[in-house]
Amino acid sequence: MSDTQTLRRFLTRHAQKAPLDPNLIFLLEDIASACRVIGNRLRNAAFEGTHGLAGETNIQGEEQKKLDVIADEAFARICGNSPRLAALVSEEKEEATWLKEPEAGDYLLFYDPLDGSSNIEVNLSVGSIFSICNVAIDSDRDVLKAGRDQVCAGYAIYGPSMMLVLTIGQGVFGFTCEYGTGDFRLTHRDMKIPAETSEFAINASRYRLWDPSIRQYVEECLQGLTGVRGRDFNMRWTASMVADVHRIITRGGVFLYPMDDGNRAQGGKLRLLYEANPMAFLVEQAGGAATTGTKRILDLAPDGHHQRVPVILGSEKEVERLIDYHRMSASQAEIS
Ligand code: AHM
Ligand code: MG
Secondary structure (H helix, E strand, O other), X not given: OOOOOEHHHHHHHHHHHOOOOHHHXXXXXXXXXXXXXXXXXXXXXXXXXXXOEEEEEOOOOOEEEHHHHHHHHHHHHHHOOOOOEEEEEEOOOOOOEEOOOOOOOOEEEEEXXXXXXXXXXXXXXXXXXXXXXXXXXXXXXXXXXXXXXXXXXXXXXXXXXXXXXXXXXXXXXXXXXXXXXXXXXXXXXXXXXXXXXXXXXXXXXXXXHOOHHHHHHHHHHHHHHHOOOOOOOEEOOOOOHHHXXXXXXXXXXXXXXXXXXXXXXXXXXXXXXXXXXXXXXXXXXXXXXXXXXXXXXXXXXXXXXXXXXXXXXXXXXXXXXXXXXXXXXXXXXXXX
């Protein structure tokens, strides 16, 4: 039977064993509340008239959905109560929102309030992704933190059940929202990604745009049992990063949103601060690996709030193979 301690009990028990700032616990509880509110708004959207577009475009030039705006407001309103939260960096806002004069030890919250929102109308899983870093010194307004500086990261997945999956740097833990009480309860302890997998996730409609390394990798997977990999591979693509990463954290696999001819000018598709970094932290904490193809994601030095990067993450052996293919492809390009 699963352990059913609540998120608060889990965090306070953790704090008895290892130092954990009570203000981080408050912030995590506020994030859980925001996600609970977003989950309820998603569930009732058909009755509340909140499907469809908001009529605005965000900083990424993407059309905002009404629910993107509702989710962004829920995060800002509920987490804004946290006493040591200095600033918010949201996918939906061009600039950071400062809530107080930053002091060393305060928190910075990075979030994508509703990831995969193109899936809402077709009633597939969507999610919220978040990442937390510390303010290093008093008055420091620098929010361009490297992923390795994260103190906590996680996501909420709004699927057949609502879950919160998080790491505070000591493994990955999944909490399911109990219907009725609304409590997040620990149902998935110390989640681990197996090093080997036979399942990959990529938007294959972009085949014509891929670099040779990605083509080679996918073509070899597709050859199956009689090909160079000597085994059959399965493919899944939800087009909701949270759902795809959740599957990988639950049963293994590799997720690819590489740089290709369609997104090279932007640097990739997924955003570093509130998509790639938190997912890379979670995946590494679950025993997997996360790279751009050439660099560890957590070591990247961000150059903008909404910087995009290529993302390859999941089961360690497959990620290592992809890094090798990138290396080989780069040295071949040098020779020719
Ligand atoms: P979003 O933040 O605008 O929702 O975009 C990110 C999403 C990811 O969840 C998902 O992995 C990817 O975009 C899907 O892209 P595509 O539609 O090209 O398959
Ligand atoms: Mg997103």
